[in-house]
Amino acid sequence: MIPTQVEYHRPKTIAEALELLQKFGEDAKILAGGHSLIPAMKLRLSTPAQLIDIANIPDLTGIDDEGDHIVIWAGAKHGEIASSYTIKEHLNMVAEAAGMIGDVQVRNFGTIGGSLAHADPAADWPAVMIAADATFVIASTSGERKVAAADFFQGLFMTDLNEGEILTQIHIPKPPAGTKSTYEKFVQPASRFAIVGCAAMSDPDCNVRVAFAGVSSKPFRDTGIEEALAGDMTASSIEAAANKAAEGVSVMSDHFASEKYRRHIAKVYAKRALMKLV
Amino acid sequence: MTFIGKSVKRVEDKRFLTGKGRYTDDIKLPGMTHAVIIRSPHAHARILNVNTSKAEALPGVVKIFTGKDVAELNGVPCGWQVDFKNGDTMKEPPHKLMVADKTRHVGDAVAMIIAETYAIAKDAADMVVVDYDEMKAAINMREAIKPGAPLVHDDVPNNICFDWELGSDKAEVDAAMAASHHVTTLEFINQRVIPNAIEPRSAIGHYDTANDRYTLYTSSQNPHLIRLLLCAFVLGLPEHRVRVVSPDVGGGFGSKIFHYTEEALVVWASNQIKRPIKWTAERRESFMTDAHGRDHVTKAEMGFDADGKMTALRVKTLANMGAYLSTFAPCVPTWLHGTLLQGLYTTPKVHVDVTAVFTHTTAVDAYRGAGRPEATYLLERLIDTAALEMKMDPAELRYKNFIPAFDGVKQEGYTTQVALQYDSGNYEPVLKRALEMVGYADFRKEQEQARKDGRLLGIGFSTYVEACGIAPSAVVGALGARAGLFESAHVRVQPTGKVSVYTGAHSHGQGHETTFAQIVADKFGIPLEDVILEHGDSDSVAFGMGTYGSRSLAVGGSAIVKSIEKVIEKGTKIAAHLLEAAETDIEFAEGKWTVKGSDKSVGFGDVSLTAYVPHNYPEGLEPGLDFSSFYDPANFTYPFGAHIAVVEIDKETGKVDLKRFVAVDDVGNVINPMIVDGQIHGGVAQGIGQALFEGAIYDEDGQLVNGTYMDYTMPRADDLPMFEVDRTVTPCPHNPLGVKGAGEAGCIGSTPAVANAVMDALSPYGIFDLEMPLTPERVWTAMQNSDAVV
C-alpha cells in the first residue's frame, strides 16, 4: 500500500494554494485531512503528480458567528465542529452529525471541506448541509462564487467544483430561535459511514426540512416528506409522512442493505428523526 | 506459590505498548530488496502471456520471476492426509509457488517483482501486463460437486478432495433416528470468515553466500514446522543450514500456522539474486491469501425420546477446502470437527459424514477453534431449536443429557462414539453458575413482560466441550498427520542463578513470556525477573510444533516442567554434596535445598554457581545446569463451559443489540487469571463476530466482494457488552500442570449462544433458523416474511 510518486506542496495562504492549483492544472490534487484521498492514493485509484496540502492554511480553519449566519471554514475538522459551542447552540444536527463521523482519528484529521468536495454518497456532511440550507463559497484565481448546497452535489463523487477551485467557506443561515434539529444515522457496520442518514430541522412554526445521506447516489432533500407533514408534527402525521421517504428517488443497493431494506430504513429513520423534533 | 494463579502483568507488554515490538517487517538487512507479488484478478483463468519487459526496464528493478521460473520447483505440501471412505488416496493437487498455466482463485500468485525499494516494486507491478482467458468458476460447493461443474484441478473429478465418515454404525444411527419421538433438523451454512490478524503476513528470505546458510524471517505461529516443510518438501535444502525466525507476531488466529508459498519464494529467490528479499502483504492481500476459516454446508439431525433424552445425531457436511490444500486443511472438518460431535451429552448413536470440496476460492484451514466451533454451533443450535420445537426449557434439556461428572482419576475418562476419550469433566456446575449469573428465572419473567410491551428479548445457551493440547503424536499419526505434535523445552540455569527458557511453543500474542516465567519462577522459588523466555528462533530453540489448538501451556508448559524437574534433581545432588548429607535427606522448596529437619540449606544461586564452578563437586557428576526435554502428551485435554447471550432486537430495523454475555469456562488449572480472562474475552468477541457481523462474500465469478475493512465487518468494542466471566476448575489428570487450554474456548462457545438468543427473541414469529451473520437486513426480512402477528 504505497502511492505513486508525488510532489508535495504546503502553501501558507489560500491565494498561494490557488496559484499552485492554477499552475499544475489537472496534475494537482488538494490534500486536506487526507482521510479520503490518501486511502485512494494508496490503492492507486487516485494518482496525482502534485499534492497541495491546505490543512495548515490558518485562514482556512475556524468557525465564525457572523450574526445572521455561521461560517464554517472548509479546513475545520469534524471534531472541532462537533465540540463548537456556536454550532451546538444554533445547529444541533451539525454537531451531532460531526460527532458520528468515523472514529476519533478520522474526526481529528478529516475536514468538512474535504468531505463535501469528495461527495461520497454515504458521507454525512452533504445531507446535513442540504437540510441546513447552506451556501458554499468557492474560490479560484479568478475570484469567488457561491453555490447552494442543494445544487453543489451532482452525483456519485461528483460536485460543481471545477479544476482550479477550492471550497473555502460554508455559510449556514442561523435558524430562528426555538428551532430544533437532529441527525439520525443507521451505520454501515464496517466503515461506519451512513447506510441511511437523516438530517431534520423544524422551526417554531413547524417549517420542516429533511435530507438524506446514504440512500441515493447523491444526497437529497426529501420534499415528499416535508409536504406530507404540512406543518403537522403530531405522531400520526409524522408516521404517515415518514412513509413517503425517498419516494420517486432511485435507491442504492449493496451487500449491507438492499434497495428494499434501505427504503425501509429511510422511513424508520425519518420517523425517528422527526419524532425527536416534537 | 508466589506466581502461579496470580494475575501477573504481562512482561511483554512493555515493548508492545511502547511501540518497541519487533515484527518481521521491522527488520532491515543490509542490501535487502523488496518484493511485490502480482496476483490474479480472476478466480479461474488461463494465463496466456505475462509481459514483464516494461517493468524490467524500470530503474531499480532487480529481477522479475514468473510462474514459469518456479515450474520445476515443488509446491507447498499438505501436512495431513485424509483418505476416501473406500480407501482411495486423498486428492492432493500441487500448490505451486506461483502459477504458470492457470489461476485458481482471486489472489493466486502470477509473478514476483524484486526491486531496490518497495515503491519501485509497486510501480513496476503496475507495468506488468498479464493476458488472461477467463473461465467459469466453481464457487458454491453444492454446485461445484455436480457433474459438469468447472474443475479447479483437471485431475480431481467433481472437485471432491476426499469423503470421510466417523461414528457409530450408520444403519444403527438411521434406525435410532427413525425410532425417535422427535427429530430436529437444521440445514445451514457455517459461513467462511477471514482471520484478520492485525499484523499482515511478512517474510524475509536471506541467502548468506559466504556461509552457505539460509535465514527465513516470517510472521508465523509455527517456525520449526515451516523449516521442516521448506527443507524437506519444497526446496530440498539441508535443514542444518536453514534458520527460521518468527520474531514478534501480531496475531494469527490460525492463519499463520501454515506454510505459505511466499515463504518459500523469498528463500528460493534470495539465492537466485544473492541478496535478502522482503515481502509484506498489503491488507488486501491478507484478505485474499491468508487461509480462511469455517465454510461448511451442513445438514444435521438430532433425535430425542419423549423425555427429551437424545437418541441419535446424524450429520452430513460439505467442507470447503478452497483452491489448494493448505497445511492442515483436511484435518479441520474431519478429526477436529467430527470427533467433537458427541459434545458433552450422552447421545448413544452419532454418525458424521464429510465431503471435502475444492472451489475457486482462497484456501480454508484452521481458524481459532478449528472444527470445534463448527461442531459446537451445530450441536447447540440443534438443542435450542429442539427446545423451542418441543416446548422444553433449553437449560433443562441440557441437564437431562449431560455426561455425569468424571475426574479421570477416580472415574475413568469418558469414551465417546466418535473416537475420543475425554480426560475429565463436570458439566452441570458451569451451566448452573452461568444461569445464576444471568438470573435466568427473572429473565424469563422480564422476557414475558417485554413481549407484552412489544419488545423482542431473547436468551441463548451454549454448552461446549472441546479438545485442546494437540496431541499425542502416535494418535495423530494414525489419523493422518504427517508430523508429530509434541513440544520441546530447554531450561538453562546460568551460573548466577538466572534462568533462560527456550520453548518450542511460539507466542503470537498469548503472553507466554509471562505465564511460562510464572511457572519457572515458582518451581525454582526465584524472582520472576530472573526468568527469561526465548521462542521463535530455530537456531536457539531445539524444536517446536508451534502454537495453535490451545496447546502451548498444556504441551509446551509441560515440557518446561519436565526440564525444571531435571534441574531440581541434579541440583539436589549438588546440594547434598555441599551440605554433606544424603540426597534422600534433602528437600527443595522456595528456592533452597534443605536438610530435612534442620536449618542447614543452600540456595538456588549457590547451587547454580557450583554447577559451573565445580571445585567442590560430587564425583562423577557433569558440570552445568542445563536440561532440555520433549513432552508428548498422553491425551488431548478437554476444556468445557457454558455461555449465555441476551439480546434485544429492534423490531423496526432488525438490528440485534447484544445486551449481556455470560461465560463460565473450565480450562483446568489457571496459571494467570488475567491472561485467561483476556483469552476468553478475545475469543468471545471473535465468536460474536461470526454470529453477528463477519463473513466472506464471494460473487459467482469468485470475486471477494468484501475484501477490505470498509466492507468486511469486524466486531468492535462498542458492538459488545461488558463480558461477565467466571470459571470452575476441573484439572486435567494427565499433564503435570493440570491445565487444559483457553485460547479458543471463547470462540467455540459464543457463536451458537448468540445465534440461539436471536432465535429465542424471534420465536414469536415462528422463526427457528437464520443464516449467519445475523445482520439487521436478514433478521428484518425474516420478520417481514413471517405470517405471525407479533
Ligand SMILES: Cc1cc2nc3c(=O)[nH]c(=O)nc-3n(C[C@H](O)[C@H](O)[C@H](O)COP(=O)(O)OP(=O)(O)OC[C@H]3O[C@@H](n4cnc5c(N)ncnc54)[C@H](O)[C@@H]3O)c2cc1C
Ligand atoms: C475509517 C474512516 C471512517 C470514516 N467514516 C466516515 C463517516 O462515518 N462519515 C463520513 O461522512 N465520512 C467518513 N469518513 C471520511 C472522512 O470524513 C474524510 O475525512 C472526508 O471524507 C474527507 O475529508 P478530508 O479532509 O480527509 O479530505 P481529503 O481526503 O484530504 O480530500 C478528499 C477530496 O476532497 C478534495 N478536497 C479536500 N478539500 C478540498 C477543498 N477545500 N476544496 C476542494 N477540494 C477539496 C481533495 O482533493 C480530495 O479529492 C471516514 C474516513 C475514514 C478513513
